[in-house]
Amino acid sequence: MNRKPxxxxxxxxxxxxxxxxxxxxxxxxxGGSTRASSAPAATARxxxxxxxxxxxxxxxxxxxxxxxxxxxxxxxxxxxxxxQEAWNGMIxxxxxxxxxxxxxxxxxxxxxxxxxxxKRVMDCGVPESHVGVADRGLLKNPLFTGATALINVxxxxxxxxxxxxxxxxxxxxxxxxxxxxxxxSCADLAKLWELPHVKGKVRLNILVMLTPLFxxxxxxxxxxxxxxxxxxxxxxxxxxxxxxxxxRILEAKRREFFGGDRPLQPPAHHxxxxxxxxxxxxxxxxxxxxVRLGWREGALI
Amino acid sequence: MIRAAPLLLCFAAVLPAWTGEFMDDPKExxxxxxxxxxxxxxxxxxxxxxxxxxxxxxxxxxxxxYRSYNFRILLSRRYECQDRAALVADLFDMGSSRDAFxxxxxxLEGEDAGLGQGSNYKGGLLSFWRDRYxxxxxxxxxxxxxxxxxxALGAAVAEAVGRDGAEPGLLRxxxxxxxxxxxxxxxxxxxxxxxxxxxxxxxxxxxxxxxxAVLAGQAAPVEAxxxxxxxxxxxxxxxxxxxTAAEASEAFSxxxxxxxxxxxxxxxxxxxxxLVRTEDGRWTGIFARGDVVAIVFQEAEAVDVLDALDHIxxxxxxxx
Numbered sequence: 201m202n203r204k205p206x207x208x209x210x211x212x213x214x215x216x217x218x219x220x221x222x223x224x225x226x227x228x229x230x231g232g233s234t235r236a237s238s239a240p241a242a243t244a245r246x247x248x249x250x251x252x253x254x255x256x257x258x259x260x261x262x263x264x265x266x267x268x269x270x271x272x273x274x275x276x277x278x279x280x281x282x283x284q285e286a287w288n289g290m291i292x293x294x295x296x297x298x299x300x301x302x303x304x305x306x307x308x309x310x311x312x313x314x315x316x317x318x319k320r321v322m323d324c325g326v327p328e329s330h331v332g333v334a335d336r337g338l339l340k341n342p343l344f345t346g347a348t349a350l351i352n353v354x355x356x357x358x359x360x361x362x363x364x365x366x367x368x369x370x371x372x373x374x375x376x377x378x379x380x381x382x383x384x385s386c387a388d389l390a391k392l393w394e395l396p397h398v399k400g401k402v403r404l405n406i407l408v409m410l411t412p413l414f415x416x417x418x419x420x421x422x423x424x425x426x427x428x429x430x431x432x433x434x435x436x437x438x439x440x441x442x443x444x445x446x447x448r449i450l451e452a453k454r455r456e457f458f459g460g461d462r463p464l465q466p467p468a469h470h471x472x473x474x475x476x477x478x479x480x481x482x483x484x485x486x487x488x489x490x491v492r493l494g495w496r497e498g499a500l501i
Numbered sequence: 502m503i504r505a506a507p508l509l510l511c512f513a514a515v516l517p518a519w520t521g522e523f524m525d526d527p528k529e530x531x532x533x534x535x536x537x538x539x540x541x542x543x544x545x546x547x548x549x550x551x552x553x554x555x556x557x558x559x560x561x562x563x564x565x566x567y568r569s570y571n572f573r574i575l576l577s578r579r580y581e582c583q584d585r586a587a588l589v590a591d592l593f594d595m596g597s598s599r600d601a602f603x604x605x606x607x608x609l610e611g612e613d614a615g616l617g618q619g620s621n622y623k624g625g626l627l628s629f630w631r632d633r634y635x636x637x638x639x640x641x642x643x644x645x646x647x648x649x650x651x652x653a654l655g656a657a658v659a660e661a662v663g664r665d666g667a668e669p670g671l672l673r674x675x676x677x678x679x680x681x682x683x684x685x686x687x688x689x690x691x692x693x694x695x696x697x698x699x700x701x702x703x704x705x706x707x708x709x710x711x712x713x714a715v716l717a718g719q720a721a722p723v724e725a726x727x728x729x730x731x732x733x734x735x736x737x738x739x740x741x742x743x744x745t746a747a748e749a750s751e752a753f754s755x756x757x758x759x760x761x762x763x764x765x766x767x768x769x770x771x772x773x774x775x776l777v778r779t780e781d782g783r784w785t786g787i788f789a790r791g792d793v794v795a796i797v798f799q800e801a802e803a804v805d806v807l808d809a810l811d812h813i814x815x816x817x818x819x820x821x
Contacts, residue, residue: 207701212780423624
C-alpha cells in the first residue's frame with residue numbers, strides 16, 4: 201500500500217488554501233471526491249417542521265401534536281394532499297418494514313413517534329406481523345434481516361466518536377462490532393449504507409429534534425444542561441442532507457450557548473465524507489432546499 | 502521478633518486498600534467502596550457490573566474509551582431519594598493508577614472539585630481518580646442539592662479508596678511550560694490521540710495498547726475550555742514510549758515519511774532531531790532516543806521546538 205496517509209498537514213494545507221471555508225467544512229479536507237467535476241451537482245430537499253406545543257410538562261411529547269407534525273412533514277416533502285398518499289408512495293402492502301429507531305436511554309426516539317410511524321405503515325396495508333420497531337439485536341430480528349423497506353428515525357445528539365449521532369450513523373447497529381467503525385472519527389459511516397440489509401431500502405429519514413443534545417460530557421456523554429427544547433423534526437429521503445441540516449442547528453446552538461465558535465469535538469466529518477467519498481447524498485448546504493414549516497422562533501437556521 | 506517487624510510494616514501499608522484488593526468477588530470489592538446511603542439518597546435496585554465486553558450495553562460507543570485504557574471492571578450503582586433526581590455512581594477499576602489518571606484526562610472539562618488525585622465538576626457530573634479507580638458520579642438533573650450530594654458521595658468514595666497511586670512516569674519528561682493543569686492527557690491509542698489532536702487518519706505512529714503516550718499543550722486562555730486543544734494557539738507536545746527501542750525507531754521513521762518527508766537531520770543543538778516548517782507557518786520537530794519518540798507540533802519559533810526536545814533528551818539522560 202503506497203497511498204500517502206492523510207495527515208494534519210493536509211488539513212493545514214487546505215486551511216491555507218481556503219481560509220473562508222465554513223465551520224462544518226473546515227476541519228479536514230475530504231481526501232478525494234468521487235463526483236466527476238463535469239457532472240451536474242445533485243440537490244436535496246429537507247423539511248424542517250417545528251411546533252411549540254409538541255412538548256408538554258416535564259418535556260413529555262404531546263402525541264397528537266407530534267403525529268400531525270410527522271403527517272404534515274411527509275405530505276409537504278412528497279407533495280401529496282394527504283399523508284397517507286405519501287406513505288402509499290413509500291410502502292407497498294407486501295413490504296416487510298423495519299422502523300430503525302434508537303433506544304439510547306437519555307434520549308430515545310420514544311413510543312409516540314415510533315407508534316405513529318408503525319400506524320402509518322400498517323395503514324398502507326402491511327400486516328402488523330410484518331412491521332418491526334427496533335434498534336438493537338437487528339441481525340437476529342427477521343423483520344430487519346428480511347426487511348424490504350426501512351424507516352430511519354432517531355434523535356439528534358452529539359457523539360463521542362462521530363461528532364454527532366444522526367441518521368447516517370443510525371445504521372451502526374446493523375454491524376456486530378460497532379466500535380470497529382470509530383477510526384478517523386467514524387469517517388466512513390456511509391459505508392454502513394452499503395450493507396446488504398440496508399442498501400436501497402431506506403424510504404424515509406427522520407431526525408428527531410425535539411430536545412437535541414448539543415454537547416456531551418462524561419462516560420454517558422450526557423447532561424441535562426446541554427439539551428434544549430427545539431421542538432422540531434427534520435424529514436427527508438437523503439440521510440446526508442438531513443444530517444447536514446441537523447448538524448448546522450447543533451453547531452448554531454453551541455455558538456449561542458458557549459458564546460462563540462465551539463466546533464464539535466470530534467468534527468462530524470462523516471457527513472461530508474458521505475457525500476464526497478461515498479456519494480450517499482448531499483451535504484453542501486448550498487445544494488439543499490430547506491422547507492420550513494410551523495414555529496419559526498429560535499430556529500437557528 | 503526482629504524479622505516480624507518488616508512484615509507488620511508491609512501489612513500496615515496495604516491495610517487501607519485491603520477491602521478492595523483482596524476480596525474474591527470483584528463486585529463485592531468495588532461495592533465496598535460505595536456507601537449504601539448518602540444525604541438521604543439510598544442505593545436502589547441491584548448494582549450492575551460490566552466488563553470490557555459488556556460495557557457497550559451500558560455506555561454505548563464511549564465504552565471504547567475505557568477499553569482503550571485497559572479497564573477491568575465497572576460497577577454502576579443508582580441512588581434514589583423521594584421526589585429528587587436520581588444519582589448514578591460509576592466506579593471503574595482501571596487496573597493501574599496510570600490508566601485511572603489517563604482516563605480521567607480524557608475529559609478535563611469542568612471546575613476543579615478538590616477530590617481524589619484530580620477531579621472536575623460540570624453539568625451535574627463529578628469525576629475524579631484515585632489510585633487505580635476512576636469515579637464518575639452523575640445527577641440525572643442538576644440542582645444545588647444534587648450537586649452537594651454528589652460532592653458528599655465523591656468524598657466518601659475517595660476516602661474509601663484510601664490511598665493514592667502513582668502518575669505515569671512519562672509525565673516527568675515534560676518541560677514545565679507543557680505541564681499546565683487541564684492540558685496534559687495520557688493515553689495509548691491513536692483514536693484517542695486524534696480525538697484530542699488530529700495527527701493522521703492512519704496510525705502512522707504505531708500507537709497501541711502497549712505504547713504509552715502523553716499529549717500536552719500550552720494552557721489555553723481561561724476563557725477557552727480545555728477541550729479546545731484542536732487549536733490551542735501554541736505548541737503541542739506528544740511523547741510516546743514504545744515497548745522497545747526498535748519499535749520507537751520504526752515509528753520515528755514512519756512519522757518522518759508520512760508527515761515531514763525531506764526534513765533533514767540536525768546536528769545542533771540536538772543531534773538527530775528533524776524540523777519542518779508546516780503550511781501554517783509554524784514549526785514541527787521530532788526526535789527519538791531509546792524507546793521514546795517526542796514530537797512538538799505547531800510552535801511559532803523553531804527554537805522553541807528544539808528547546809522542548811532538548812529538555813526531554815536531558816530528562817531521559819537523567820533517568821538512565
